[in-house]
Amino acid sequence: MSEHALVDIQGLVKAYDLLPILRKLDLTIARGEFVALLGPNGSGKSTLIRLLCGLSRPTAGLIRIGGWELPKESAAVRAQIGLVSHKPLLYDNLSAIENLQFFGRLYNLSGSGLQAHIQAMLVKVGLAKRGHDLVRTYSRGMLQRLSIARALLHNPDILMLDEPYTGLDQDASTVLDGLLKEAHADGRTILMTTHDLPRAAVLPTRVIILSRGVIGYDASASGLDALSLAQIYANVTSMVSAR
Amino acid sequence: MKTPFLRTVLSIVQKDLRGELRSRELVGSMGLFALLSILVFSFALELDRVAREEAISGVLWVTVIYASTIGLNRSMAMEREHGNLDGMLMAPIDRTAIFFGKLVGNLVFTLVVGFILLPVMTALYNKSLLDPIVISLLGLGTLGFATVGTLLATMTVQTRARESLLPIVMLPITLPMMLAAVRATTATLSGTPDDGSISWPAILVVLDVIYLVASFLLFEYVVEE
Numbered sequence: 001m002s003e004h005a006l007v008d009i010q011g012l013v014k015a016y017d018l019l020p021i022l023r024k025l026d027l028t029i030a031r032g033e034f035v036a037l038l039g040p041n042g043s044g045k046s047t048l049i050r051l052l053c054g055l056s057r058p059t060a061g062l063i064r065i066g067g068w069e070l071p072k073e074s075a076a077v078r079a080q081i082g083l084v085s086h087k088p089l090l091y092d093n094l095s096a097i098e099n100l101q102f103f104g105r106l107y108n109l110s111g112s113g114l115q116a117h118i119q120a121m122l123v124k125v126g127l128a129k130r131g132h133d134l135v136r137t138y139s140r141g142m143l144q145r146l147s148i149a150r151a152l153l154h155n156p157d158i159l160m161l162d163e164p165y166t167g168l169d170q171d172a173s174t175v176l177d178g179l180l181k182e183a184h185a186d187g188r189t190i191l192m193t194t195h196d197l198p199r200a201a202v203l204p205t206r207v208i209i210l211s212r213g214v215i216g217y218d219a220s221a222s223g224l225d226a227l228s229l230a231q232i233y234a235n236v237t238s239m240v241s242a243r
Numbered sequence: 244m245k246t247p248f249l250r251t252v253l254s255i256v257q258k259d260l261r262g263e264l265r266s267r268e269l270v271g272s273m274g275l276f277a278l279l280s281i282l283v284f285s286f287a288l289e290l291d292r293v294a295r296e297e298a299i300s301g302v303l304w305v306t307v308i309y310a311s312t313i314g315l316n317r318s319m320a321m322e323r324e325h326g327n328l329d330g331m332l333m334a335p336i337d338r339t340a341i342f343f344g345k346l347v348g349n350l351v352f353t354l355v356v357g358f359i360l361l362p363v364m365t366a367l368y369n370k371s372l373l374d375p376i377v378i379s380l381l382g383l384g385t386l387g388f389a390t391v392g393t394l395l396a397t398m399t400v401q402t403r404a405r406e407s408l409l410p411i412v413m414l415p416i417t418l419p420m421m422l423a424a425v426r427a428t429t430a431t432l433s434g435t436p437d438d439g440s441i442s443w444p445a446i447l448v449v450l451d452v453i454y455l456v457a458s459f460l461l462f463e464y465v466v467e468e
Contacts, residue, residue: 055332057467075245079335087326093262105254106334108246134265150330 005064006031006158006189007052012061014047014213021047023213024061029206031157034180034190036200036221039210040237045193048210049162052191054078066157079107082151082159086166088143089150092136096127096146099135100153107154121149125179141172148179159183161192165199177203197233198226209236244335251336255344256351259318263352269314273356277310281360285367299368300428304384304421306360311353311388312410318349319396320405328397332466342393342462350389357381376431383447384424387454391417394458397465420454423447 005028012025022044029035039045050056051063054074063070065077083089090099100118104110109117122128125145130138138146144164151159161180165173180203184190194200200207201224209217209232216236224232263269284302288295322328322345331341361372361381392413399408414421427443429435 053329053333055329055467075335075337078333079244081333083329083333085326085329087329089326089330091258091262091321091327092325093266093268094258098258098261102254102258103330103334106246106251106331106336108250108335 005029006033006066007191008062008064009052010062012048012051012063013059014044014051014056015059021213022051025213025215027208027215027218029189029191031189032184032187033206034184034204035192035206035208036204037191037193037208037210038195038197038200038233039193043210043237044213045210046162049083049160049191049193053081053083053160079154080157082154082156084144084147084151084159084161084164086163088135088147090135090143090146093134095132095134096122096138096149097131099146100150103150104153109154117153118149121153124152124182125149126175139172140167141169141175144168144172144176145179148176148183152183156188158189158191161190161194163193163195165194165196173199197229201226201229209233211237246334246336248337248340251334251340252344252347255331255341256347259345259348260351262321263348269317269352270355272317273310273314273352274359276313277306277356277360278363280306280309281364281367295368296370297429299364299370299372300425300432302368303360303364303372303381303428304424307353307357307381307385308388308414308417308421309410310356311349311385311392312413314352314356315349315389315392315396316400316406316409318345318352319393319400323400328466338463338466339459341466342397342458345397346389346393346458349393350386353385353389354382357385370432372432374431377428380424380427380431380444380447383444383451384420387420387424387447387451388413388417390451390454390458391420394462394465397462420447420450423450 007029009025009027012022013020014022037045051058052065054070054077057071066080068076070077094102097118100121101114104114104118122131125148127142127146130142135143135146164176168176180190192204201221204221207219207221207224207229208215217232281302288298332338365372395413396409399405399412402408423443423446427447430443
């Protein structure tokens with residue numbers, strides 16, 4: 001394992017029945033990186049996120065996060081990760097505060113410290129005035145902001161986002177951009193899957209393109225713009241598909 | 244590092260009860276189904292008083308079981324719909340605590356329906372079911388059904404045909420439990436003493452323990468993929 005790698009993946013294979021989704025993947029992510037994980041549908045992006053979150057077991061290979069190994073030390077790994085998915089992972093018939101209280105307790109937070117932290121998170125995501133409203137009355141953008149509050153509640157080192165921009169309008173996407181920049185500025189390591197190439201060219205520090213379960217491209221995002229990334233993406237995905 | 248087991252269970256139970264008190268979605272649909280069922284059975288058996296008295300424990304348990312499958316399906320579907328189960332699985336908790344949290348919630352909802360049924364059936368069938376032993380049997384039987392049902396609902400909720408699949412999978416597995424529950428209730432209501440060879444309430448307890456241990460061991464594998 002590299003000395004500075006927060007996430008270390010070696011020879012990762014994931015197959016469903018006999019169908020391989022990830023094929024001997026090697027990847028390291030350093031602390032503080034903001035990585036965009038791109039790729040066509042079925043390329044293995046969400047599978048990789050689920051494996052890193054301990055929601056699925058690898059068929060073969062090694063995953064270490066913060067020095068802990070998956071799936072052996074799954075609880076220790078999970079404590080370091082916050083997950084934002086395209087689904088909100090929130091309960092409709094509870095208010096925002098009740099949802100955050102519930103998930104906070106699952107992360108062993110309690111008492112006045114938890115209450116204060118919930119208030120601070122709601123202010124951060126711009127939902128302080130709607131904290132007592134039931135989540136089922138929230139718009140898609142508000143749900144996604146509350147999802148980020150839920151994911152950051154336990155102050156994780158790593159934020160994993162699985163297509164977080166799905167279904168968001170322009171304003172909500174801009175708000176989400178701001179929240180992600182802030183989370184990154186706070187020193188968090190971020191791994192985000194997305195189909196949004198213009199955003200992937202601007203927000204992250206590194207871009208990885210997965211295609212058919214292998215890494216086809218892995219480079220710094222500096223100097224990239226939406227047009228050049230789209231060109232690289234098209235080349236990589238067509239090249240891997242032709243193999 | 245892990246959140247304490249009991250604290251996790253209590254948090255899940257509290258969350259389920261709070262949500263249900265607000266929406267009354269589960270107990271409402273289970274209760275309505277149960278009341279309609281016993282009414283239908285009551286009308287169907289109306290002309291034959293003897294048959295009605297003999298069938299009363301069967302009617303009680305069939306109604307409780309079917310009502311519980313409605314509740315179990317909905318209870319687990321709520322965890323799947325917005326990815327909430329993943330939200331819980333992501334937390335640094337013992338994953339079997341999720342099972343026990345959901346089990347307690349499902350047990351409470353089914354018992355509430357069962358306790359509503361007892362006085363209504365007493366009035367409709369002219370036979371008192373408000374007996375401490377019947378109530379204890381209701382608790383033991385419901386625990387077994389809720390245990391197996393919570394485990395199986397976690398599996399079937401991931402399939403497209405979950406509404407129909409749960410009873411198809413659950414009924415054969417819980418058949419011994421249903422048999423023991425019906426026999427024990429019939430013996431209690433008819434005042435027939437135990438014949439000494441088989442103690443149905445003891446079988447209910449043994450089945451509860453077997454179902455609880457098996458579900459405890461299997462739950463983590465069931466939720467992982």
